[in-house]
Amino acid sequence: MNIVTTASSDIIIPVPVSLVQKKGFFNLNRETKIYYPSSNLDNDFTARYLQHHIKSITGYDLQILSTENFYEKGNIYLILQNEVANSNPESYELSITENSINIISDNSEGLFRGVQTFIQMLFPLKNKIDLAANYIQIPNVEIKDYPRFQWRGVMLDVARHFFGVNDVKKLIDLIALYKFNRLHLHLTDDQGWRIQINSWPKLTEIGGSTQVGGGAGGFYTQKEFAEIVEYAKKRFITIVPEIDMPGHTNAALASYPELNCDGVAPELYTGIKVGFSSLCIDKEITYDFIKDVIREVAELTPGSYIHIGGDEAHATDSVKYIKFMERVQEIVNSNNKKMIGWEEITQSKLNPTSIVHYWRKADYVLAGIKQGNKVIMSPSSKVYMDMKYNPNTELGLNWAGYIEVSDSYNWDPSTQINGLNEKDILGVEAPLWTETILNFSDIECMLFPRLPGVAEIGWSPNEKRIWDEYKIRLSNHGKYWEKIGLNFYKSPQINWE
Numbered sequence: 253m254n255i256v257t258t259a260s261s262d263i264i265i266p267v268p269v270s271l272v273q274k275k276g277f278f279n280l281n282r283e284t285k286i287y288y289p290s291s292n293l294d295n296d297f298t299a300r301y302l303q304h305h306i307k308s309i310t311g312y313d314l315q316i317l318s319t320e321n322f323y324e325k326g327n328i329y330l331i332l333q334n335e336v337a338n339s340n341p342e343s344y345e346l347s348i349t350e351n352s353i354n355i356i357s358d359n360s361e362g363l364f365r366g367v368q369t370f371i372q373m374l375f376p377l378k379n380k381i382d383l384a385a386n387y388i389q390i391p392n393v394e395i396k397d398y399p400r401f402q403w404r405g406v407m408l409d410v411a412r413h414f415f416g417v418n419d420v421k422k423l424i425d426l427i428a429l430y431k432f433n434r435l436h437l438h439l440t441d442d443q444g445w446r447i448q449i450n451s452w453p454k455l456t457e458i459g460g461s462t463q464v465g466g467g468a469g470g471f472y473t474q475k476e477f478a479e480i481v482e483y484a485k486k487r488f489i490t491i492v493p494e495i496d497m498p499g500h501t502n503a504a505l506a507s508y509p510e511l512n513c514d515g516v517a518p519e520l521y522t523g524i525k526v527g528f529s530s531l532c533i534d535k536e537i538t539y540d541f542i543k544d545v546i547r548e549v550a551e552l553t554p555g556s557y558i559h560i561g562g563d564e565a566h567a568t569d570s571v572k573y574i575k576f577m578e579r580v581q582e583i584v585n586s587n588n589k590k591m592i593g594w595e596e597i598t599q600s601k602l603n604p605t606s607i608v609h610y611w612r613k614a615d616y617v618l619a620g621i622k623q624g625n626k627v628i629m630s631p632s633s634k635v636y637m638d639m640k641y642n643p644n645t646e647l648g649l650n651w652a653g654y655i656e657v658s659d660s661y662n663w664d665p666s667t668q669i670n671g672l673n674e675k676d677i678l679g680v681e682a683p684l685w686t687e688t689i690l691n692f693s694d695i696e697c698m699l700f701p702r703l704p705g706v707a708e709i710g711w712s713p714n715e716k717r718i719w720d721e722y723k724i725r726l727s728n729h730g731k732y733w734e735k736i737g738l739n740f741y742k743s744p745q746i747n748w749e
């Protein structure tokens with residue numbers, strides 16, 4: 253008995269650059285082996301990751317073999333070779349014929365991305381009943397693929413509600429399947445400080461002790477944060493830590509009276525209004541504090557970026573804000589990191605390496621590109637994953653509007669802002685703010701099914717993104733989400749049958 257999977261053209265998200273469906277099938281069975289190049293540990297991880305996903309979807313527990321010589325037919329081969337004529341480190345080729353499944357890249361990152369494409373081909377297989385099958389027929393296909401943008405991010409706000417290490421790891425695994433390569437963690441805000449800073453321990457002792465609604469809050473020890481960084485790195489995802497300043501700082505101000513201009517610590521804050529707090533930009537101790545925090549966070553962060561927020565500093569003198577951000581930029585750069593800030597930072601004089609994070613105001617972004625800065629696109633009316641789908645959505649907010657699946661899919665970064673061009677854009681990011689998000693099931697419900705669409709905007713050529721075709725592919729992903737018990741919103745725009 254055999255089972256035939258759906259054609260790849262009806263499954264893969266993000267849609268590949270080139271996909272040619274061919275006649276015939278590869279027969280995947282219990283005897284199929286996974287071969288991978290023995291040259292490095294990254295590939296060892298990727299082979300095991302593939303084995304794990306094949307097992308969890310099909311029940312087949314395939315053997316893995318490490319070798320430099322692939323002669324035997326009938327298997328899955330992860331191949332590192334310099335024949336993928338594309339300088340992009342994430343590019344890969346995937347070819348399925350009667351004889352073999354070949355995933356080929358110049359390097360380990362591309363192999364990992366290609367493996368995600370193959371795993372998705374198994375998504376529509378219904379459930380463990382498939383175990384009765386002697387083999388699974390996977391339609392032959394030739395895929396060549398690489399990303400449109402180098403930055404494809406998701407942001408999780410762990411400040412308003414705290415999410416522990418296991419939740420973050422679960423999120424990393426979900427976003428890896430869609431070829432995201434950045435996880436931005438919004439680590440500090442008025443309601444909580446979530447990363448241990450050894451030189452300022454009260455930040456977490458006091459500032460980490462609560463959250464929106466008054467719950468217990470929490471924080472990552474440095475060891476736990478390092479564990480998250482490593483877990484993400486194995487999946488070729490860079491953790492981008494955000495320490496928001498000078499506003500959104502009540503948790504820090506409540507922890508240390510000396511950081512306040514009047515020397516008096518405010519109460520901890522568990523509401524959801526914004527824009528009332530500010531570091532004291534006239535006090536030198538503020539800069540000592542920032543230097544210590546950025547130094548410790550930079551030491552924990554192998555990635556190139558530190559996000560310093562800079563948004564909604566309504567309680568900060570606007571002239572002093574400009575100088576403040578320039579000083580912060582120096583501190584970040586002196587730790588060998590590139591500074592990222594929300595769009596408001598373009599009021600300051602920025603170094604060309606600094607990155608502008610768009611969320612609402614085009615004028616700020618245009619001021620940034622005039623200074624030579626690149627832009628991450630997170631238009632709140634399209635990709636703020638905390639916005640409700642419609643007026644009946646239980647969770648979320650609606651200040652940027654209601655965002656149905658089609659709204660978050662049908663837009664293009666390079667035509668979003670007049671005067672902003674493809675070359676100015678580093679990529680896209682989908683933020684999830686957590687005023688109303690209490691647990692992982694809530695996270696799932698807001699991210700799915702919108703998030704795969706953002707992944708596709710970030711990866712796929714614009715002309716390949718066709719809503720009517722995307723709807724079919726998304727529906728096939730729904731079959732997998734059902735199988736793994738993911739709590740996704742059953743948008744009426746999609747036929748989930």
Ligand code: ACM
Binds near residue numbers: 563564594611
């Ligand atoms: C933001 O939504 N305050 C960046």
